[in-house]
Amino acid sequence: MAKFLTNREENYAQWYNDLVIKADLAENSAVRGCMVIKPNGYAIWEKIQAELDRMFKATGHVNAYFPLFIPKSFFSKEAAHVEGFAKECAVVTHYRLKNDENGKGIIVDPAAKLEEELIIRPTSETIIWHSYKNWIKSYRDLPILINQWANVVRWEMRTRLFLRTTEFLWQEGHTAHATREEAIEETERMINVYAEFAENFMALPVIKGYKSENERFAGALDTYAIEALMQDGKALQAGTSHFLGQNFAKAFDVQFTDKTGKLDYVWATSWGLSTRMIGALIMAHSDNRGLVIPPKLAPVQVVIIPIFKNTEQLSNLSAVAVKIKSELEKTGLTVKYDDRDNNKPGWKFADYELKGIPVRIAMGPRDLENGTVEVARRDTLEKVTIPVSDIISYIPVLLNEMHKNIYNKAVKFRNENTWYIDKWSEFLEILDNQGGFIMAHWDGTPETEEKIKEETKATIRIIPFDSPEEEGKCIYSGKPSKRRVLFARSY
RNA sequence: CGGGGUGUGGCGCAGUUGGUAGCGUACUACGUUCGGGACGUAGGGGCCGGAAGUUCGAGUCUUCUCACCCCGACCA
Numbered sequence: 001m002a003k004f005l006t007n008r009e010e011n012y013a014q015w016y017n018d019l020v021i022k023a024d025l026a027e028n029s030a031v032r033g034c035m036v037i038k039p040n041g042y043a044i045w046e047k048i049q050a051e052l053d054r055m056f057k058a059t060g061h062v063n064a065y066f067p068l069f070i071p072k073s074f075f076s077k078e079a080a081h082v083e084g085f086a087k088e089c090a091v092v093t094h095y096r097l098k099n100d101e102n103g104k105g106i107i108v109d110p111a112a113k114l115e116e117e118l119i120i121r122p123t124s125e126t127i128i129w130h131s132y133k134n135w136i137k138s139y140r141d142l143p144i145l146i147n148q149w150a151n152v153v154r155w156e157m158r159t160r161l162f163l164r165t166t167e168f169l170w171q172e173g174h175t176a177h178a179t180r181e182e183a184i185e186e187t188e189r190m191i192n193v194y195a196e197f198a199e200n201f202m203a204l205p206v207i208k209g210y211k212s213e214n215e216r217f218a219g220a221l222d223t224y225a226i227e228a229l230m231q232d233g234k235a236l237q238a239g240t241s242h243f244l245g246q247n248f249a250k251a252f253d254v255q256f257t258d259k260t261g262k263l264d265y266v267w268a269t270s271w272g273l274s275t276r277m278i279g280a281l282i283m284a285h286s287d288n289r290g291l292v293i294p295p296k297l298a299p300v301q302v303v304i305i306p307i308f309k310n311t312e313q314l315s316n317l318s319a320v321a322v323k324i325k326s327e328l329e330k331t332g333l334t335v336k337y338d339d340r341d342n343n344k345p346g347w348k349f350a351d352y353e354l355k356g357i358p359v360r361i362a363m364g365p366r367d368l369e370n371g372t373v374e375v376a377r378r379d380t381l382e383k384v385t386i387p388v389s390d391i392i393s394y395i396p397v398l399l400n401e402m403h404k405n406i407y408n409k410a411v412k413f414r415n416e417n418t419w420y421i422d423k424w425s426e427f428l429e430i431l432d433n434q435g436g437f438i439m440a441h442w443d444g445t446p447e448t449e450e451k452i453k454e455e456t457k458a459t460i461r462i463i464p465f466d467s468p469e470e471e472g473k474c475i476y477s478g479k480p481s482k483r484r485v486l487f488a489r490s491y
Numbered sequence: 492c493g494g495g496g497u498g499u500g501g502c503g504c505a506g507u508u509g510g511u512a513g514c515g516u517a518c519u520a521c522g523u524u525c526g527g528g529a530c531g532u533a534g535g536g537g538c539c540g541g542a543a544g545u546u547c548g549a550g551u552c553u554u555c556u557c558a559c560c561c562c563g564a565c566c567a
Contacts, residue, residue, distance in 0.1 A: 014561070028559070084567065123567070157492075157565045164566070217567035225567095240567065272567080307526050346527035364526050374526080491566095 012232035013160070016283055020161045023291045023355050025278070033159035033166030037275070040355060041162075043299030044278055045169065049149065051201050051296070052171060052273065055193050061145045061173060066127050068151075069118040074126040078251040084218020085122045088155045090166075092118040120153045125219065125244070125270055128174045129252040136176060136266055139258050143186070144176040162279030163236070163491050170274035176266045178258060180245075183267035184222075187243040190271040191224040194239035202277065203294035203407040204228050204284050205414055206238055207437075207486060209462035214446050217270075221245035227461045227486065229414045230283040233435020235461045235488035238280050241271035279491075284410055291356025292378055294406050295399040302328055302335045302395060303357045307345045307364030314339060317363055320388065324361065324373070327392050333399075353378060358402055359395060379406050420484070427475055427487070431456050437488050441472035441481035448477050458487045 020026050025041030028034075037045065053063070069092065076082045096112030099105070121127065128146075135141060153167045173190060177183040191208055198204045206226035216223045220242035228238050249255070249265035258264055285292040295301055304325060306317040318339060325335045336357075338348055345362065352360055360376040367373050373391065376383040379402050386394055417436030421427050430438060442448060442460065452475075453459050463485045472481045 011561075017560080030558095032558095081567095088566075154566080158563090211567090215567085220567075223567070237567090242567075270567090309525055313525095341525090344525055344527090344529060346525085346529085348528085350528045362526075366526070 016279075017161060019282060019286055019290065023282075025282075025291075026161050028161070031166070033156065035161050035165050037169075040299070041278060044281070044293065044297055045275055047297045047299060048201075048277055049171070052193075052197060053147075053149075055197060056147050056171075056173070059145075059189060059193060061147045061175075063149065064146045065148055065150070066124050066131065068121055070121050070124075070127045072117045072119055074130055075119050077126065078219050078247055080247070081125065081219035081251075085154075089122055090120040090153045090155055092120065121150070122152055122154045123270075123272070124148060124150065124152075124172055125174065125248055126252075129248045129254060129268070132174075132176055132266070133252050133254045136254055136256050138256055139178045142176055142178045142256060142266065143182065145173075145186075146175065147171055147173040160279075160491075162282070163276055165275075168275050170272050172270060172272040175269045176249075176254070177269070178256065178264075178267070180267050183245075183269050184243055187222070187224060187241045187269045187271070190269070191226065191239070191241040194241065194271070194273055195226050197273075198226060198228065198238055199407065201294065201296045202281055202284075203296075203403050203410060204238070204280060205407065205411045207462055207464050209464040209467070209486065211240075212446070212449055212460045212463065212485070214449050215459065215461075217242045219244060219247050220270075221247070225462055227437075227488075228280055228284060229410075229417060229437055229488070230280070230491070231286075231413065232283070233417060233489070235437065235486075235490040236276070236280050236283065237461070237490065238277060239271070239273040242269060244268035244270060285406055286356070289350075289381070290354030292406060293356035293358060295358045295403050298356065298358050299334065300336045300357050301333045301399060302359045302361060303348075303352050304335065304337045304361045304363070305345055305348050305352075306337075306339055307362060308341075309365075313365055314341070316368055317365075320368065321363065324388065324391055328395060331392065331396055333395065349376075353381075358399060361391070377402055379409075421475065422472070424475055427458075428456065431458055431489060435489060437461075437486050439467075439484040440475040440487055441483075442485045442487075443474035443477045443479035443481055445477075448474060448479075452476050452487070456489075458489050460485050461488045461490060462486045 023040065024038055026035045026037050029036045093114055094108045094112045095114060096109040097106050098109040100107045132144060135144065149171050151167055151169050155166060156164055159165050175186050177186060195206050195208050198206045206228045208224065208226050211223035211225055217240065222243040223240055225240045226238045227235050230236050246265040246267060248268050254266045255263045256266055282291060285294065304321045306314060306321055308314040308317055321337050325337050328335045349360065356378060358378050362374040362376065371388050372385050373388055374383055374385050375394065377398060414437065417434060418439065419430050419436060420439045421430065427438060427440060430436065449460055467483045467485065469483050472484065473479065474481050
């Protein structure tokens with residue numbers, strides 16, 4: 001096994017895996033490709049959930065829940081959709097076990113075979129549209145703006161903690177609209193929500209854009225995505241929003257009567273964001289000391305550590321610490337006071353750095369005498385000593401400042417690793433050396449994209465919304481192109 | 492599914508030409524410590540991933556098998 005945090009350049013994947021495990025976020029479970037999300041990891045997910053949920057509700061959405069199982073027949077109604085997911089589905093075929101007559105233990109009871117197999121949802125479009133059919137008769141029933149927090153299963157060949165697990169947690173929004181324009185507007189609205197979330201809460205700069213035809217969601221007319229750059233130069237798709245057109249409405253026969261009394265199919269969108277975001281957070285911000293959790297998503301934002309020789313000193317320190325804790329909590333922060341005496345302060349410092357707690361307040365007898373505390377920030381590891389009376393005003397400002405700093409650092413990294421390239425040789429050279437985002441011209445054909453993928457493993461991550469029009473020649477074919485697209489190797 | 496690697500106390504590892512398992516860390520107790528991952532003393536914990544075989548004797552050799560990790564293939 002690789003040594004913890006020592007071989008980052010040699011093997012980023014291993015470094016990442018070690019970090020996840022050392023920081024106590026997750027571990028492999030007994031089930032192939034599945035992970036146990038441990039309390040430290042789940043707490044981050046809960047913060048992500050809370051913020052996203054707030055944003056969804058602010059944009060008019062409500063939560064609901066649909067079944068885990070999807071009858072096989074539902075799944076095959078939309079041709080492109082089944083094509084896209086067929087290869088990675090877990091299928092339930094029986095509903096009962098029994099004791100083997102030959103003493104071989106528990107076996108599947110052959111008599112309990114399901115007449116129709118059930119698919120464990122890889123995504124919920126089909127089962128949701130089956131319900132929507134019954135809910136929608138008139139334009140007055142629209143729009144339907146529903147989100148679901150759920151688990152899904154995709155039987156990928158290769159898995160990695162948080163980034164691609166067989167089972168993962170996510171939210172999936174499924175909306176139904178009376179008009180094409182309204183649905184497109186919703187698709188755009190939600191990709192903007194995701195981008196805003198990434199930047200304001202994850203401190204993660206992202207690029208918004210369209211997916212190319214090859215990379216589009218199975219069954220969508222258009223897929224918008226946000227892409228982020230990880231520290232090893234690979235791209236990570238962090239959230240997607242799909243304009244589904246009338247594909248699912250037609251597949252599930254969902255028609256409504258419009259204002260003029262005419263029948264029409266409903267327009268749809270879907271959008272999702274998963275526990276992969278935790279992976280993005282880890283890979284984007286962490287350093288060789290461990291995690292760096294952006295302050296707004298940190299389950300514990302401030303930890304107070306007393307430095308003491310005996311119980312008398314501890315109780316003197318505790319009196320002050322507890323007061324600081326409750327004062328900070330009144331401002332809405334989550335604060336932990338760690339007065340355990342089974343670990344030395346130095347051990348605690350290192351441990352909380354590994355776990356990415358944004359701010360550490362240390363206080364010992366010397367501070368008590370001077371009426372001060374030592375405040376250390378995780379992002380820069382800088383320490384300052386300030387008067388106790390300043391803490392309440394100091395910490396919130398510091399946390400804001402840290403968010404900005406972490407974000408700016410990520411922006412700087414991305415800018416330094418974004419290349420505007422016009423020569424194929426340079427394209428190859430950059431992929432082999434430092435990686436990163438490559439902005440290059442493309443002739444717009446799936447064939448060219450496919451060939452580039454075959455030769456370099458790089459794909460078009462996104463056609464940025466804000467990519468300006470300019471005349472150019474395709475980096476691969478030399479044919480004319482009107483704008484640059486974003487190429488990268490990805491997870 | 493192909494290529495490579497690893498399976499030995501909770502975690503990280505060593506174990507030579509086969510001789511009946513050890514180190515670091517963690518854990519327990521006591522004492523001394525406590526401003527950047529403390530120290531001493533004394534303890535507890537492993538039939539060496541599993542199965543079969545060779546042998547007087549297998550962590551070590553052979554065959555089979557399982558699991559995990561990395562690289563590919565695959566991946567809204």
